[in-house]
Amino acid sequence: MAVITINGNTPDNIPSGKTAHFYLFRLALIAAMGGYLFGFDFAVISGALPFLREQFGLNEYWEGFTTGCLAIGCIIGCFIAARTAERYGRKPALLLSAFIFAFSSAGMALAPGLSLFIFFRFCAGLGVGMASMLAPMYIAEVSPPQVRGRMVAIYQFTIVIGILITSLVNYALRNHSQDAWRWMFGTGVVPSVLFFIGVCFLPESPRWLFKANKDAKAQKVLSAIGDKNYVAASTASIKQSLAGVVKMNYMAALKQPFVAAVTVGIGLAVFQQFCGINVVFNYTSNIFASIGASQDDQLLQTVFIGSVNVVFTILAILLVDKLGRKPLMLIGAGGLCVLYIIIAIVLGARLATASAIFLLSAIGLYATTLAPVTWVLISEIFPNKVRDAASSIAIMSLWAAYFILTFTFPILTKLVGGVQNTFYVYAGICLAGFMLIYFKVQETKGKSLEEIETELMSETVK
Template sequence: MTDNKNTFNSRYILGISFISALGGYLFGFDFAVISGALPFLREQFMLDAWWEGFLTGSLALGCIAGCLIAGRLADKYGRKPGLMLAAFIFAISSVAIAFSPGLTFFMLMRFAAGIGVGMASMLCPMYIAEISPAKVRGRNVAINQLTVVIGILVTNLVNYFLADTGENAWRWMFGLGTVPSVFFLLGVIWLPESPRWLMKAGRDAAARSVLHKIGSVEFVDSTVSAIQRSLTGNTTRTLRELFDKRVRPAVAVGITLAVFQQFCGINVVFNYTSTIFESVGANLDRQLFETVAIGFVNLVFTLLAMWQVDKMGRRPLMLIGSLGLSIVYIILAFMLQEQFPAGMVSIFVLLAIGMYAISLAPVTWVLISEIFPNKIRGVASSVAIVSLWGAYFILVFTFPVLAKKLGAYGPFYLYAGICLMGFLFVLRKVKETKGQTLEELEDNLIRH
């Protein structure tokens, strides 16, 4: 049953979506802070290409652990406790990194920060999807991506202004992450638990109470009925269930999209902006300025994605983004190879960011949050996002080594080929999901 004729408390839905999405801001912070800090960390810890890649990728290893923790925690205790734990880990790790006495401690705390990032990257979009009516679910889940890019932009701006404060500028860059962490923790205390998790836990009255705050009586009754149908039968959630022939197609699509979002290569641009622009002769000030420009473009195109994800749909945006990235990468690789001026290189770097921000960045998270059945959403999301962070580690670990051997331009030819393969995968395997409730998507999956 669709929710097109029901009425909703839009202000309340947006409010809890934005509070949950503050986890995305912290995700954006930890993701972007390394770009501004890396020039200082190279000198501080005398990093070669291998250690630079491992230091950057250590966040991803923590993210993998965080996803595994969050999956079990979310299914056993609920989405809200997981969000609170993620906020607490963010706050502690930010302070610890700022006071790092050496490289080993720094990487341990960067790993710990990754645990918080991994938990938030899984729980925030899943929570928003579970409290959002179908007709606005895509937009609301994309709010999480909006806060990610705001976190990236603000962090890049702060990094730019801190760059002239001396050799310990990187300590301030990381330490300031404590402030948004505390705000997130306080906000999560106010959030209700996910009504879908409450019903899985047998707390139907509490679920109805939350749903009444979200929408009309008709919405509550239809949603409760649909959730009850989706939860009939065995409610034990194990990895073995992911191999059930009825859900295998969704799991395969979710994992492939997650890996593709990273192997498309754009996070090399985010994390190694300074390396890319240094290769065409840009000084440190220009390198850090480019991170700010990237943040602004990322924000603008994410807003466009939020506007279009429930109108144009998920599939068309993914097709446009993957094919567009492939074309832009080929041009960008050629420009880097031929040592074009930094200003011209910047145009195509920003074009690549725009293509990604309107497509693969938000839409992948939307699809992962909605294509899995209710009974296995926690464990299936965990597996997909573990795959995403594993791919991220491989990407950022290998780039400095590849760039040293092939030049900064070489890897972009590879990423162009991956984007073309991603375009063909979306064209053949990804179905449109806009406007359908989570339970309708589950029914369609089982029927097919």
């Protein structure tokens, strides 16, 4: 079993025994249920869009806004999550996000018109934005270094499980009635309630407890993960990193010595969206309609996409703590650049089978690399003193990029002369992302959050 090293000390084999392994996995899985609901709200629109288009008479602008308004809520949700998590703790903030998920799912299902539907989809975005910041951060803060990557990657795994199950439900409901879209959105209430119940049993993050001067409670959480040496070394390391900490401050996060880490985090978050893969998830029906696929075939493709996503995310969980973060990110950026050029060619030639194969290949590559590893890096690279604010800034940037991507796709398709030509644009962005990762991203595999912080601060001083 691997041994942790924290600031030069070797506290313990982690986690100590099967009980600690199970305990840690249980915490990560419950927190990551927010990812399932992220996947639900992300994927449900793809199956519902053909029905919404007919129900509300959407043109390309309203179609883009109806899809992308989720991201506007996500941006505000990140801000709410940062404030709530800083003042009250990670657990209360997760409970609030679970409540919002349930409220918004019921609201979208019952919405009598487009305006109310968009309002409730915006509310769903609040929940997604909160969970997307809180869940990876919470998991990273409770996880020892040697397993932190795979624990945080569980969050991405629950996202893709949410996407797959939602796609299957959408496909099953496709012939239910013209109101099938209401059932599609309404099914989100059930996992929302389960998420709320699960969060009730989570302990608070030990790093937040130390920050709130609740040392005894923090040490109790740490003692469930490792032995007394692990608790002592972790306590010393965390408290040292929190020395002189002030209340959450966005301006402090954007100044030296923190701005370098925040800038890299923003760049990674924006690239994860601008790489373009999410148009395949949200606009599956548009892409396959462009090559003559029927509505049934369009919905079936969302199931295939969801299945590939799940399989390759499992591969990512196995690789992230072995191969490392930076190699996976480089493989993802470079590979997508090449695949997008091929996809543009086969879509232009209206080769349905080849288009499906290469689109699924792109999904598989993204699921193994950029999708999970970006969340891992964002949860790791920010110093304890500004983690709430810095995470909030990075993930707000991610959702702003997602809104721009999804809102502009129907418009971009029209401007560049077809769906196929948009992939040339995304190929260029992937090339730029490759350069960003190569020159600016440091490897974080196997290091404690405090060790990563020390290294990043040293780089800034240089």
